Amino acid sequence: MWAGLFIRPTKASKEGKTLKIPAVLAIDQGTTGTTCLVVGQNGEVMSRAYSEFTQYFPRPGWVEHDPVEIWNITQKMARRAIEDASRAEILGVGIANQRETVVAWNRETLEPLHRAIVWQDRRTIEICSELKGKGYESRVKSKTGLVLDPYFSATKIMWLFREKPELRSLAESGELALGTIDSWLIARLTGGGAHVTDPTNASRTLLYNLESATWDPWLLDVMGIPEIALPEIKPSSGFFGSVLPETLGIEVPVCGVAGDQQAALYGQGCWTSGLAKNTYGTGAFLLMNTGDNPVISRNGLLTTAACDSRGKLCYALEGSVFVAGAAIQWLRDSLGIVEDAAESEAMASSLDSNEGVYFVPAFVGLGAPRWLPRATGAIFGITRGTQKEHLIRAALEAMAYGTAEVLKVMENDACIDINELRVDGGASANNWLMDFQSGLLNISVRRSRVVDTTAFGAAGLAGIYSGVWTDGEEFLACQGKPDSFSVRLKEDQRSKLLKGWIRAVEAVECFSLDSD
Secondary structure, three states, X not given: OOHHHHOOOOOOEEEOOEXXXXXXXXXXXXXXXXXXEEEEOOOOEXXXXXXEOOOEOOOOOOOEEOHHHHHHHHHHHHHHHHHHOOOEEEEEEXXXXXXXXXXXXXXXXXXXXXXXXXXXXXXXXXXXXXXXXXXXXXXXXXXXXXXXXXXXXXXXXXXXHHHOHHHHHHHHXXXXXXXXXXXXXXXXXXXXXXXXXXXXXXXXXXXXXXXXOEEOHHHXXXXXXXXXHOOEEOOOEEEEEEOOHHHHOOOOEEEEEEEHHHHHHHHOOOOOOOOEEEEEOOOEEEEEEEEOOOOOOOOOOEEEEEEOOOOXXXXXXXXXXXXXXXXXXXXXXXXXOOOOHHHHHHHHHOOOOOOOOEEEOOEOEEOOOOOEOOXXXXXXXXXXXXXXXXXXXXXXXXXXXXXXXXXXXXXXXXXXXXXXXXXXXXXXXXXXXXXXXXXXXXXXXXXXXXXXXXXXXXXHHHHHHXXXXXXXXXXXXXXXOOEEEOOOOOHHHHHHHHXXXXXXXXXXXXXXXXXX
């Protein structure tokens, strides 16, 4: 049905008298909102639509989404983007999605059977402790490259089955489908015709074997999750299913899928070993491509599936800072010390130094490399002279410190020196932060001209398969020349800043251990 789409199109095709530009629809379904872009062959964003959706916090540490609301908003934004791109000939759909978030739905009716449990959710701390107590952690890490933490999908599924045993029965009978957000959206786009995922999302579940690139029988048995309920794993750039015309008004294939951070890695052109990127979003997510072989971290980092230039399987090391831009949002929304996050750049640059103020925003625990799910946030160094500018600067600096800490561990694990960091995400628009990050790392920071790098990564994966771009290099070139930041700090200044941060984090660590 779709064979004709995979022949490379000309730069423009005629449909009547209207000149049409080969393009793809990119869906970036994130933690707080959904962005849809139509991206043309020349890299032009021909249209953009965005909407936030509701966050549910039923108990402290619990975070949920309504899968139906996510689908409705995604459908609405996709239709709006398509309608606004009248010059586009859309040849395929690419999806990037918030990872680890779990949805359970009826395979026939496509109705969700529980709210989605979000990656930030910490309700499975006890389940993780239980699995650790049984001595499973080492074997789990060797198979999956992950740690036993509530962050990942499998323990969320275990919780669902324990709370609602009927869901396990439905899963065993094949009536219930489980998946991450990509699988949920594809199921809705195809009218239930496809229950699929890709390696980058599968590798975040605690159920995926990195070596065999399949669902692992031992892990499924330990977690008590039937394989029949899980999606089929397909290459990140490939055919995932046919979009029904009644869902988006177009009939094209879904042909590119990746978890949001791997999509950003692809969008930044980090296709070969040693290339690294950081996305400064709600959290900060640092990934480094390690090539064809998975590198199992000795220092608390994660090993995960990634994409090569053709969207085929390769591997990466990852370190996640759970709270980055969310710290600025908290200072804005909860404390009211800033009206707009964009003001943070001027506020931070108005100070000559941080004057000893450090902010460890461990609102949902500490991620890599410490993995302390019970840790809570703290602000240190406050004096009578501390102003709101100090808190804003400390929140921005925290993003850079967390990144520097993870990057150092990453270099040690992979035995690779990184001489450039590629960056994207909302907070990367802050020039003060990018200068500070460069100085703290003592390397250059390269910022993509493309704001929506995650969505562009999804577009690239779909566009390579559908023929919009010949290869990854053509896709990367269409994004334009990136910005570059190169600041050098004196070694004693860098050392002093980092030592202050380490003392602050160690204090938080001690407090969390005392609280156990």
